[in-house]
Amino acid sequence: MTLHIDMQVTAGEFRLSVTETLPMDGCTAVFGPSGAGKSTLLRGLAGFQFATGRIQCEETVWLDSSRGTDMPSHTRRLGYVFQQGQLFPHLNVEGNLRYAQRRASAAASMQWDRVVKALELDAMLARKVQTLSGGERQRVALGRALLSAPRLLLLDEPLSALDNQRKAEILPFLERAKDEFRLPMLYVSHSLDEVTRLADRVLVLAGGEVKALGETVAILERLDVQSLTGTFEAGAIVTATVFGHDQTRLLTSLRFGDAVITMPLLLHISPGQSVRLRIRSRDVAIALQRPEGISIRNVVAARILDVVSDPASPYSEVLLETGSEHLRARITRAAAEDLDLNPGLRVYALIKSVALGKPDI
Amino acid sequence: MTLHIDMQVTAGEFRLSVTETLPMDGCTAVFGPSGAGKSTLLRGLAGFQFATGRIQCEETVWLDSSRGTDMPSHTRRLGYVFQQGQLFPHLNVEGNLRYAQRRASAAASMQWDRVVKALELDAMLARKVQTLSGGERQRVALGRALLSAPRLLLLDEPLSALDNQRKAEILPFLERAKDEFRLPMLYVSHSLDEVTRLADRVLVLAGGEVKALGETVAILERLDVQSLTGTFEAGAIVTATVFGHDQTRLLTSLRFGDAVITMPLLLHISPGQSVRLRIRSRDVAIALQRPEGISIRNVVAARILDVVSDPASPYSEVLLETGSEHLRARITRAAAEDLDLNPGLRVYALIKSVALGKPDI
Amino acid sequence: MGLMGDLSTAIVLTAKLAGVTTLVLLVMATPLAWWLARSKRWFKPFVEAVTALPLVLPPTVLGFYLLLLFSPDSTLGGAWVDFTGSTLTFSFIGLVFASVLYSLPFMVQPLQTAFEAVDEELLNAASSLGASPFDAFVTVACPLALRGFLSACILTFAHTVGEFGVVLMVGGSLPGETRVISIVLYEYVETLRFDEAHDLALLLVVFSFVVLSTVYLLNRRLRFRIA
């Protein structure tokens, strides 16, 4: 069950060349600077743009230019959310949604109520698409793609026009689409939080080439990737196991390495299950002794693996180990020097519970 | 030097009604949920949409429906960056930019080099606009608006299609446009960091009405506004005075209230000058005693003014006072209870220097 | 058959001819216009040129050549007689053939212009939703080109009503078969029956005005509802 890509697309002076095999489940984030070729990759996969090479989705060969195979887009069964929406101007909102629904299988067309409800499209069904605001338009585009019951969902910055509240509301819906319907997605986004939340793996593109592909955890920790993607949000991704929910204080306790940490309630995860958390370097502080009388609840014993300082930066990155997990702390160089932090030193990592909550997407 | 707005716009069932007077300098952020009427407000001001009421920009009456005055858009001398770009498809990138330049005053047309350089448009001047990526398109749209040498710049989510690195590169350019050319702007954005960075004041719209207008500092602290705008990034905005730069450790020290804090170097601000910092609640922790041997450098003595807890939330908001400044800390309810935090208690606010650095926009 | 009978026969015949011609062209020219709007083949400009050619020949001359083509002695005309048992010349069906050929550019050109204005990305969107190219053409391109269809149909219909050079030559002015209003009106003018000519011309103009206004009004209403 894989999507095998060995594709070249030429657009003017730009050349995209991608050779990768992606699993056909979960969400693959496509990450990279503006002009990297993210949209071009998606368009090539969808068959909107002339491509050469070979694409095979599960058993179906979409493209094989050596044999002259090139399945037309509409038979590839994919949903596409365009960067600019591309709603049909001659249909109203309901017309746009029904357009997709009517062409999907019967089973899929039963999604109607769920999609409409989740994206809060009820109130605008009768509206002309010309009268929608930027955010409303993108919600309709998303709903339309979901209603077409695709085998693979290609999303080109679907949430960038939405406000934080709407993003926070729609993200879980995408998560559900991914988990419940096992709908594989390729997700282009500039937002690290969206990616962390949704993506199982990340494909980093720059200059039309794949710079990295791997598990979200691993990729987002790589400093070279971070400089490519222009993010300052270095961090570590850890896997923790839920062992209890505190319904009064609305906290969930998790075991992570040797430590127990708490974070805002994760009700949908039952005890025993594990979750993935992204802990940003900037949210981690270091103490030499276990501090008392402090509001920071999560104090994790750890050992310093490395301290990376750069005289051109005010910061030091401290790499920590706790049990089998890694953490990163970004502190000022001044602090690292004053505390005399060195590899091997046993310290305490301080992590605010609040930082583990719903991310600020 | 003000922009006086007393305008009503009706679009289908939606009705926008705004009566406000905005100073014609600096940047006014327009903030609000999707569908709030932000674009409608800008379109009404630009004269793209039929509006009634009165708009007066400095001495010029743009609209006065009681007298039948309605200045056509092109005489209002405003720059507009559209949510969807709206580049001219029959011109290439240079053509689009020259289109604006040729219609601007001679003095303004000398901006060419600066604009092209700042937005890195050189390499794409000869390109067809159809071949631009989403982010490139928006950069051209921005450049075009700047080159038209407007008296007022209306920006409708100009950066939402850009990656973090580009955003970080363009923001300073907007800041310069605002400061050096004293170009007033109305800036629609969903990003709190953009707003904090650029805006002198914030106009909060919801359901076609102004919910709040005031200094960025004051507005962003208001909880009602925060729930309206769907942001979780509650915080406080403090004014601090620079008193020294440490060139080795690349830190700047600032006096703020009774305390001294350090943060990554702010070289462009000379000692004695003051800066505005937004300190997010989530970046502030509370300790009962001054902690030792900890990487958090900024430990500020403060007094608890209020603790707001909500049984439906795992969090408590702690409002702190230090000198004449206020701070907010978001901690878990559990921590607040365990530490027995109550109004009047003297505590220490812990603020990571890192959190004060370049924001994660 | 009285004069009024004659006239009303002619009116019905004209409406029928213009209607059938418009319908036939709608079916024939739409795919052609679509192809012209989307194709990138090197020979496309030449097809475009051929499409416009019927315009440059004076109607009578075009009629002359059509007569040659349709004549039972010719290959086409002969084959037609063999298959149908009746001649293509001096028959209603022959008139339709002639009008279709003559009015082709009026249908193709506005349609092509309208189709070219349809955003390629919307067709991509349709295909991502599972619409085949034909489906997308019918459900996206055509509705978006509605105004082009209207314009094309009006030009074609009106032009067929007004045309008489070709019709006279190929049709032979047979009452009830090929004698359309334009021929009747022509005869009035030629025989100096000015009063009747004025009346008929007025009738034609008023009727056309009413029909056209209605179409345009409906179009407006339609567009307000659709778009």
Add this chain to the structure above:
Amino acid sequence: MGLMGDLSTAIVLTAKLAGVTTLVLLVMATPLAWWLARSKRWFKPFVEAVTALPLVLPPTVLGFYLLLLFSPDSTLGGAWVDFTGSTLTFSFIGLVFASVLYSLPFMVQPLQTAFEAVDEELLNAASSLGASPFDAFVTVACPLALRGFLSACILTFAHTVGEFGVVLMVGGSLPGETRVISIVLYEYVETLRFDEAHDLALLLVVFSFVVLSTVYLLNRRLRFRIA
């Protein structure tokens, strides 16, 4: 004056008439088409209907009424004589007037279709950059409607070349003044000079084909460069 001389005079005259008519209509019909494309007035559909009316009258009949209108005895024709000293009928200028009227729909309709496809938001963008409505019309709407202009000009030009009913009536077939190719060709057919008719028709068709192909080829090149 030899026959060939006669023919070449007719060719030059035809080109001149079609060219002038197209130019005049370009200037006159463009603002009209723009207004029709953008206006939301209640009477717009009626103006649209009037614009299409010249089509429904048979050319000879239209010619007859134009003859009445242009005649020195009429108000318009008389005023023209008073002002210019020459008659409108049986003169080149009269032919231009007649052709302009007759070809109006062919210019207006494709232009209107093309203008309607121009995105309102792009005009807003232009005005935010300081372009007056006229400026935006010239620098944004017109280039975007390029294909509509091409289509309109070709329909108009070709139709004026092919038209002879009106021209014959209003112009009177005066060599060098009003005797255009279509009339010459018509006369060849009428006087049974079929060989000459074939030659001339072929010439006309080949020439038109070459011109049209060139225009379409250039248009393609142009579009590749512009868009």
Add this chain to the structure above:
Amino acid sequence: RADEIVVATASNFLATMNALAPRFSAETGHAITVTSGSTAKLYQQIVHGAPFDVLMSADQAHIDRLIKEGQAVATSRVTYARGRLVLWAGGKPLIGTPQALLSDPRWQRIAIANPAVAPYGAAAMQVLAALSIESRVTARLVYGESIAQAHVMVATGGAQLGVLSLSQVYSADPSTWVAIDDSLYSPILQDAVLLNRAAQNKAGQSFMKFVRGPKARKIIESFGYGLDG
């Protein structure tokens, strides 16, 4: 001193006129321009100020009208030709009486000029009436705008038989056409007249004289027209 005239000619006479014109110029030194159209069209143009000097009509009715309306010089009027009807089948040898030929259903389509607008058409209808074969023929008739168009219909094979003017087939092999007896229709007399604007025009007057002259008559006759008076 040479003058210039414009002669408006009925379409059916245009070919003959084209032969006459150079002769006239050579003889008198006057320049001549020939224009043509259906007689009705030319009449209307004259009424509305057309710059024509002479009208060569296909009938007498329009000349009557012009004279009555004071548009033409009555004294200049002349009958320059008499049209004759023939049957023609597109060049195939034709044998038989007009009556037999017209009645023969083998001719599926018979082209005549539109009787409403063309004198030749009206004459053709008179022939049918005189032979009492209207009922057998009418259903097979097709109508050309002019006698020339009727000829074209036959020449292209669209119609199989035509009631045409002798002048149209005169130069062809006589076995391909069958003349119709003059007594079966009232004579198709074609008149010419000098128009008012040319009343004082030397060239106009000399043209009227030329048309009556022997050289012109010979040419006219050579095109298959009869000559009366």
